[in-house]
Amino acid sequence: MLLPDNIHPELSIYYNGSIVLEELKIKEKQPVFDLYQRVKNKNDMSFPTFMLSLDWLYLIDLAIIDKNGWVELCS
Numbered sequence: 001m002l003l004p005d006n007i008h009p010e011l012s013i014y015y016n017g018s019i020v021l022e023e024l025k026i027k028e029k030q031p032v033f034d035l036y037q038r039v040k041n042k043n044d045m046s047f048p049t050f051m052l053s054l055d056w057l058y059l060i061d062l063a064i065i066d067k068n069g070w071v072e073l074c075s
Contacts, residue, residue: 017053019043024063024073032069 009015023038024030030038036050045053054071057063065071 011049013049013052013056016043016045016049017056019045020050020053020057021062021073024057024071028073029070032065032071035071 019042020035020039023035023042032054036045036047039045039050054063054065058065061074063071063073
């Protein structure tokens, strides 16, 4: 859910996308599962929520995933 009206804001894709983005700012290119482990350790994010967050970051041109499974911050 992008903008929740009846749940906690920390469950929104906007919020979770910002957590993923913070990790990508620390290290601009990393494997998908390494990034997920870092995000999960800080925020206890589920994998489907993580993937939706990556989709959101891709749609707004902030991150890409290459064919080898590396997530990279767009500049």
